[in-house]
Amino acid sequence: AQKITQTQPGMFVQEKEAVTLDCTYDTSDPSYGLFWYKQPSSGEMIFLIYQGSYDQQNATEGRYSLNFQKARKSANLVISASQLGDSAMYFCAMRGTNTGNQFYFGTGTSLTVIP
Amino acid sequence: NAGVTQTPKFQVLKTGQSMTLQCAQDMNHNSMYWYRQDPGMGLRLIYYSASEGTTDKGEVPNGYNVSRLNKREFSLRLESAAPSQTSVYFCASSEAWWTLNEQFFGPGTRLTVL
Secondary structure (H helix, E strand, C coil), X not given: CCEEECCCCXXXXXXXXXXXXXXXXXCCCCCEEEEEEEECCCCCCEEEEEEECCCCXXXXXXXXXXXXXXXXXXXXXXXXCCCHHHCEEEEEEEEECCCCCCCEECCCEEEEEEC | CCCEEEECCEEEECCCCCEEEEEEEXXXXXXXXXXXXXXXXXXXXXXXXXXXXXXXXXXXXXXXXXXECCXXXXXXXXXXXXXXXXXXXXXXXXXXHHHCCCEEXXXXXXXXXX
16 A cells, blocks of 8 residues: 655744655555645645656755655655745655556645744 | 646535536646645545546545546536535646656635535
């Protein structure tokens, strides 16, 4: 069974500091993709970053990076130099080659950036 | 590119009324999805369509029907709305499963059933 776990319901970070949002996953698929989405208070779901299970390097997109530890089955999102606009819900998600068309989402982490 | 579009953005229904939520994507994606998101919760999959002509149930399909009208369009129908269906509904699309690529989401439809 596929499962995504986000154990931090809420996080606070000081503006300009870095923050790590945790995500662990469980899958038996031989290859899979891991994703992070941001949902601001306006409600839309914004794709942030992708990591393939066979990628040798951790993914980075601007201030976002994904700390991928395959043996630990973790895919933590690191946001550097936090900005007030980073305050939002963040969801970790996964899809795999065996489960194919379905995406599995975690319950989300609410991040608040403090000025 | 418009990406994924949904109509309407907001809707208020009375218990027992029916309605159809429309979704269209212009990215030539094979797979399309309908999710609901309740306050303070994550996304729950209602139905998905792996390709044109196929649909499958997700985690919470009861009370809903879907139609994959063509490759671009995927609609969600509530035949007899209930207050428990008050939620925000998201449509999403993605490339075929073997790509392992991300989903793209529409802006959502906020539905209230009185």
